[in-house]
Amino acid sequence: MTLIGIDVGGTNSRVGVVSSEGRLLARAAAPTDAARGSAATIETWLDLIRRVLDESHANSSDPLAIGIAISGPVDINTGIVTNPYTLGGWPPTDIVSPFRAAFPGAVVIAENDANAAAVGEWRIGTGRGTNRFVLVTLGTGVGVGFVVNGKIQRGRNGDHGEAGHLVLDPSGPPCYCGANGCWEVLASGTALSKHLKNSSDMDSDHHLCAIEQAAHWTGLALVNLCAVFSPDAIAIGGGAGAQFNLMEKKIAEMMQRHRRLVPTDVPVLAAQTGDDAGLIGAALLAQVASIS
Amino acid sequence: MTLIGIDVGGTNSRVGVVSSEGRLLARAAAPTDAARGSAATIETWLDLIRRVLDESHANSSDPLAIGIAISGPVDINTGIVTNPYTLGGWPPTDIVSPFRAAFPGAVVIAENDANAAAVGEWRIGTGRGTNRFVLVTLGTGVGVGFVVNGKIQRGRNGDHGEAGHLVLDPSGPPCYCGANGCWEVLASGTALSKHLKNSSDMDSDHHLCAIEQAAHWTGLALVNLCAVFSPDAIAIGGGAGAQFNLMEKKIAEMMQRHRRLVPTDVPVLAAQTGDDAGLIGAALLAQVASIS
Numbered sequence: 082m083t084l085i086g087i088d089v090g091g092t093n094s095r096v097g098v099v100s101s102e103g104r105l106l107a108r109a110a111a112p113t114d115a116a117r118g119s120a121a122t123i124e125t126w127l128d129l130i131r132r133v134l135d136e137s138h139a140n141s142s143d144p145l146a147i148g149i150a151i152s153g154p155v156d157i158n159t160g161i162v163t164n165p166y167t168l169g170g171w172p173p174t175d176i177v178s179p180f181r182a183a184f185p186g187a188v189v190i191a192e193n194d195a196n197a198a199a200v201g202e203w204r205i206g207t208g209r210g211t212n213r214f215v216l217v218t219l220g221t222g223v224g225v226g227f228v229v230n231g232k233i234q235r236g237r238n239g240d241h242g243e244a245g246h247l248v249l250d251p252s253g254p255p256c257y258c259g260a261n262g263c264w265e266v267l268a269s270g271t272a273l274s275k276h277l278k279n280s281s282d283m284d285s286d287h288h289l290c291a292i293e294q295a296a297h298w299t300g301l302a303l304v305n306l307c308a309v310f311s312p313d314a315i316a317i318g319g320g321a322g323a324q325f326n327l328m329e330k331k332i333a334e335m336m337q338r339h340r341r342l343v344p345t346d347v348p349v350l351a352a353q354t355g356d357d358a359g360l361i362g363a364a365l366l367a368q369v370a371s372i373s
Numbered sequence: 374m375t376l377i378g379i380d381v382g383g384t385n386s387r388v389g390v391v392s393s394e395g396r397l398l399a400r401a402a403a404p405t406d407a408a409r410g411s412a413a414t415i416e417t418w419l420d421l422i423r424r425v426l427d428e429s430h431a432n433s434s435d436p437l438a439i440g441i442a443i444s445g446p447v448d449i450n451t452g453i454v455t456n457p458y459t460l461g462g463w464p465p466t467d468i469v470s471p472f473r474a475a476f477p478g479a480v481v482i483a484e485n486d487a488n489a490a491a492v493g494e495w496r497i498g499t500g501r502g503t504n505r506f507v508l509v510t511l512g513t514g515v516g517v518g519f520v521v522n523g524k525i526q527r528g529r530n531g532d533h534g535e536a537g538h539l540v541l542d543p544s545g546p547p548c549y550c551g552a553n554g555c556w557e558v559l560a561s562g563t564a565l566s567k568h569l570k571n572s573s574d575m576d577s578d579h580h581l582c583a584i585e586q587a588a589h590w591t592g593l594a595l596v597n598l599c600a601v602f603s604p605d606a607i608a609i610g611g612g613a614g615a616q617f618n619l620m621e622k623k624i625a626e627m628m629q630r631h632r633r634l635v636p637t638d639v640p641v642l643a644a645q646t647g648d649d650a651g652l653i654g655a656a657l658l659a660q661v662a663s664i665s
Contacts, residue, residue, distance in 0.1 A: 154634065213528060227601075236505065236603025240636040244600045248593055248631070251542060258634040260596075301540055304552075308536045309519075309601040311528025339540070342446065342550040344532040 082146055082371060083139045085130055086364030088194060088357075089113060089151040091167040091221050094122075096129035097357065098137040099364035103205040105357055107137035115168040122168075123179045130184075145187035146371040147180050148363030150197035152222065157239040160191045166222070166257055188371040193241040194218070194359045196233045199226025201362030202316055206353035211313040215306060216352060217245075218359075219299065220319035223265040227310060234310075245269075249301050264302045268295040270321045295321065296328035300335025307336075307345045318352030325351040374438055374663060375431045377422055378656030380486060380649075381405060381443040383459040383513050386414075388421035389649065390429040391656035395497040397649055399429035407460040414460075415471045422476070437479035438663040439472050440655030442489035444514065449531040452483045458514070458549055480663040485533040486510075486651045488525045491518025493654030494608055498645035503605040507598060508644060509537075510651075511591070512611035515557040519602060526602075537561075541593050556594045560587040562613045587613065588620035592627025599628075599637045610644030617643040 084099045090113060097108040109129045115122050130147070153164035160177025162168070180189040199208070199216035208214040208228060218224040223245030227234035236242060246256065246263040253262020266272055276291040303315060317325050329349070336345040352358060376391045382405060389400040401424045403417050422439070445456035452469025454460070472481040491500070491508035500506040500520060510516040515537030519526035528534060538548065538555040545554020558564055568583040595607060609617050621641070628637040644650060 225601075234603070236599075236636050237605045240603045242600045242603040242636060243634045246631075246634050247597050247600050248541070249543070251593065252544070258631070260631055301543065305539050305597060306601060307528075308534045308539050309517075309598060311526070311532045311534040313529045339538075339550070339552055342535045342538050344528050344534060 082368065083134070083143045084364040084368050085133070085145060085147045086360030086362070086367070087126055087130070087147070087149045088197070088359035088363065089126070089149065089167075091115075091152070094126055094129065095356070095360050096126065096133050097360045097364065098133045098139060099361050101368060103201065103361050103365055105361065107133045108357075109133050109136070113168075115171060119171050119174045119176075123176065127180070127183045144371070145184050146364070146367035147184065147187050147189045148197065148365070148367030149176060149180070149189070149191045150194040150359040150363040151176065151191060152194045152224065155191050155193050155241070157190070157192060160189070162191065188367055190367050190370045192363055192366055193224075193226070195224025195226040195245070196241055197226070197362035197366060198224065198318065198354075198358035199228050199362065200233060200366055201358035201360075202318065202352050202354045203228040203231070204365055205361065206358065207314060207316040207350045213310065213312045215310065215312045215315045216358070217299070217303075217315065217317050217322070218319035219269065219295070219317060219321035221270050223269050224319070225306070244306065247302055247305055249298055249305070264298060267298040268302070270319075273321060289327065292324055292327045293331055296331035297335065299328065300332040303332065303349065304335060304339040304343060304345055307347060308343045311344055312347055315347055315349045316352040317349065318354065318358055322352060374660065375426070375435045376656040376660050377425070377437060377439045378652030378654070378659070379418055379422070379439070379441045380489070380651035380655065381418070381441065381459075383407075383444070386418055386421065387648070387652050388418065388425050389652045389656065390425050390431060391653050393660060395493065395653050395657055397653065399425045400649075401425050401428070405460075407463060411463050411466045411468075415468065419471070419475045436663070437476050438656070438659035439476065439479050439481045440489065440657070440659035441468060441472070441481070441483045442486040442651040442655040443468065443483060444486045444516065447483050447485050447533070449482070449484060452481075454483065480659055482659050482662045484655055484658055485516075485518070487516025487518040487537070488533055489518070489652075489654035489658060490516065490610065490646075490650035491520050491654065492525060492658055493650035493652075494610065494644050494646045495520040495523070496657055497653065498650065499606060499608040499642045505602065505604045507602065507604045507607045508650070509591070509607065509609050509614070510611035511561065511587070511609060511613035513562050515561045516611070517598070536598065539594055539597055541590055541597070556590060559590040560594070562611075565613060581619070584616055584619045585623055588623035589627065591620065592624040595624065595641065596627060596631040596635060596637055599639060600635045603636055604639055607639055607641045608644040609641065610646065610650055614644060
């Protein structure tokens with residue numbers, strides 16, 4: 082069996098061939114450019130798959146398992162993505178069927194990208210050996226995936242809760258999600274760049290101050306995750322998460338402040354899997370789907 | 374086997390004999406009056422047990438299973454309660470051993486009261502048949518229990534997360550938990566009575582306004598629970614929850630407002646089990662402990 086993972090981001094789409102232990106054997110990437118519409122964009126993804134299959138010298142008679150990690154509400158039963166933001170302008174789109182048509186016999190699954198990344202980080206990163214694991218992806222948006230005893234926590238109908246839209250400050254700025262002062266609008270990469278754009282001089286002090294703000298709200302969000310989910314460990318990944326060393330102290334202060342009742346004495350670590358967590362997790366989820 | 378449940382509240386302690394189907398066969402109650410200290414208070418609980426055993430004509434050779442539901446941090450492994458509030462002034466206290474001493478051979482367990490009530494309501498109330506159930510107890514405090522596939526959701530070491538202390542408004546009033554603007558300080562019965570005390574005329578309009586406020590914050594808290602936990606159903610119980618009919622519309626508005634991304638289209642119901650949920654749940658948990 083050849084395992085393929087795809088991670089669709091608002092800016093770039095990444096595809097990889099992944100070993101059954103979660104090692105990346107070959108990879109390729111291209112701009113997502115979703116404004117072209119779904120047909121052209123999906124064709125790009127299919128081309129990327131053909132390219133990594135070539136590069137990895139995969140046996141063409143080997144069955145394929147393809148996992149697609151994508152942001153926004155994904156119906157894991159129908160493969161329909163209803164994405165109000167990252168793939169701006171797309172109507173609800175079945176993203177699974179085109180892959181099944183292009184690769185007959187392949188097992189194809191779609192998964193929320195935060196969930197897929199959490200599975201990747203749980204399998205080969207900081208989550209190894211934990212029973213209740215949270216991965217927070219701080220990027221263009223804020224994604225959160227929960228892994229309980231090795232399985233993605235899902236609502237009824239397989240729902241992903243979108244914990245990146247936890248409301249933290251109801252008098253805060255509005256988000257496209259309909260809330261004011263949710264985690265994403267206060268602490269995502271997008272929030273950081275807005276903050277910097279609004280400051281008249283873009284010196285490094287301003288940059289640090291913006292990161293402090295993001296760390297403050299992320300710390301408060303983690304307190305709320307501890308109150309509701311009680312994790313064993315929390316990892317922070319994604320583009321903005323790469324600045325974790327600048328956020329660590331503020332996050333720890335916030336956790337400490339709320340420790341009297343809420344079990345916030347939980348390790349908070351920088352994710353180890355980096356940008357590949359989503360595609361690795363998606364590939365491993367496709368593997369599970371292919372054998373069950 | 375004779376099943377006994379005890380629910381220790383800040384004001385009253387309730388004890389009941391419970392059938393293996395969760396029916397209440399006999400009950401007794403007395404003021405908790407924790408200021409007397411732990412020895413005298415625990416003696417009251419033991420007397421209540423003796424009384425309900427007499428009243429229910431339980432066979433004295435039948436083995437006992439005793440479940441104690443109690444608020445605040447409870448270590449379910451050691452039976453030690455560290456309660457900063459409801460049993461004000463008690464040092465960390467082993468509440469399980471005195472029961473084992475008084476009733477030799479009895480299986481005795483202690484459980485957070487919100488968890489116990491959630492189990493009770495899941496077994497015989499609105500939670501029947503759900504996979505991911507939440508019971509919110511709006512009383513003197515705000516307690517939240519999560520039941521996943523029939524089991525209490527626990528953190529490592531069996532932690533209860535204390536989701537009643539979710540932070541909803543960081544610029545809100547301070548709570549004894551160390552946070553500002555947590556759910557409990559904004560929407561508990563205590564918050565309601567403070568609100569009423571601060572208003573100069575205590576007419577029914579003021580009462581309604583206070584309940585509207587509690588409903589507003591409870592609605593926002595439920596949105597955050599949906600974002601992190603994705604429940605199948607939510608029930609509201611407890612003393613203030615008895616006014617659910619006055620809160621229902623506001624809560625629904627808040628859930629609706631955040632529906633774009635967060636899966637808030639979840640039934641929110643008045644709890645059916647009433648004040649007995651905690652002791653029934655505790656008794657059923659003791660039953661499970663006695664056979665495992």
